[in-house]
Amino acid sequence: MALPSGPAAEGSVCEESVCEGVYKGVCEVEDPGAAPFGNFINYYSFNPPENRLELIPASLLQQLGLNPDPDPVLLLDVGCNSGDLSIALYKHLLQDHLSDRGSPGNVHLLGFDLDQDLISRAQDSNPFPQNIRFIPLDITQQESHAELRAYLQKFGRRRFHLCSCFAVTMWVHLNHGDAAFLALLSGLASLSEYLLLEVQPWKCYRSAARRLRKLGRSDFEHFKTLQIRGDMATHAKDHLEQRCSMQLAQSFGWTSWDRSVLLFRRR
Numbered sequence: 001m002a003l004p005s006g007p008a009a010e011g012s013v014c015e016e017s018v019c020e021g022v023y024k025g026v027c028e029v030e031d032p033g034a035a036p037f038g039n040f041i042n043y044y045s046f047n048p049p050e051n052r053l054e055l056i057p058a059s060l061l062q063q064l065g066l067n068p069d070p071d072p073v074l075l076l077d078v079g080c081n082s083g084d085l086s087i088a089l090y091k092h093l094l095q096d097h098l099s100d101r102g103s104p105g106n107v108h109l110l111g112f113d114l115d116q117d118l119i120s121r122a123q124d125s126n127p128f129p130q131n132i133r134f135i136p137l138d139i140t141q142q143e144s145h146a147e148l149r150a151y152l153q154k155f156g157r158r159r160f161h162l163c164s165c166f167a168v169t170m171w172v173h174l175n176h177g178d179a180a181f182l183a184l185l186s187g188l189a190s191l192s193e194y195l196l197l198e199v200q201p202w203k204c205y206r207s208a209a210r211r212l213r214k215l216g217r218s219d220f221e222h223f224k225t226l227q228i229r230g231d232m233a234t235h236a237k238d239h240l241e242q243r244c245s246m247q248l249a250q251s252f253g254w255t256s257w258d259r260s261v262l263l264f265r266r267r
């Protein structure tokens with residue numbers, strides 16, 4: 001399946017430019033330079049969960065044949081920040097279940113983020129602690145994969161049924177380079193049957209780098225030497241399809257920030 005072409009080429013919003021603009025007051029107090037991994041403390045006040053959820057069908061689990069009875073369905077949310085989108089996605093995908101039974105039943109979500117403060121906030125606001133867990137984890141560290149495998153083993157599974165990775169790839173790429181960008185995609189592919197991916201476009205890399213320069217900080221370590229640049233969604237798709245036995249199953253369209261939300265499935 002080919003990627004649909006985007007609605008706008010330039011001039012759309014990125015988390016960095018919004019953070020500089022609309023939330024200037026907050027960011028100046030909190031210092032956006034202190035969020036070099038995209039670990040913005042007020043992310044959901046400028047990019048609410050609905051921006052992504054409105055593209056994702058509430059019946060997605062059923063459409064993918066993921067039925068939580070009798071075996072558990074396992075979801076993973078990568079770089080979950082303060083958990084708002086993870087929880088909203090969970091409720092969104094389980095809305096029929098919740099209204100019929102009043103409980104989420106056998107669907108489990110694991111969310112992780114490298115920022116311990118954000119994870120503490122996610123834990124404090126978790127409405128389903130029996131079913132949703134938030135843990136601190138840096139996906140670029142080798143040990144993190146062992147921890148995710150250990151979680152899967154408790155359920156007797158080798159992979160998550162559905163893994164979501166929204167607006168994280170750029171931060172790994174800028175902070176750790178090309179190899180880490182590809183390793184992130186390969187690692188997530190090896191952990192999931194289905195992968196829901198929102199990749200930041202290249203213009204957001206430029207905004208992020210500009211933001212650091214304006215703050216008088218040195219550039220992201222890898223920005224100038226990245227070889228993988230340009231059409232980031234196509235780079236991700238090519239890697240997943242050519243190297244990771246994944247296949248683009250569906251494009252859910254474009255968010256209000258002009259980012260595509262893509263669903264890949266294991267071949």
Ligand SMILES: C[S@@+](CC[C@H](N)C(=O)[O-])C[C@H]1O[C@@H](n2cnc3c(N)ncnc32)[C@H](O)[C@@H]1O
Binds near residue numbers: 037039080139172
């Ligand atoms: C822009 S926010 C996106 C949050 C959420 N996924 C969403 O789209 O609503 C990026 C998040 O990725 C996290 N992150 C960046 N690099 C990471 C890594 N190596 N391991 C885990 N989380 C990471 C950041 O801490 C931040 O919370």
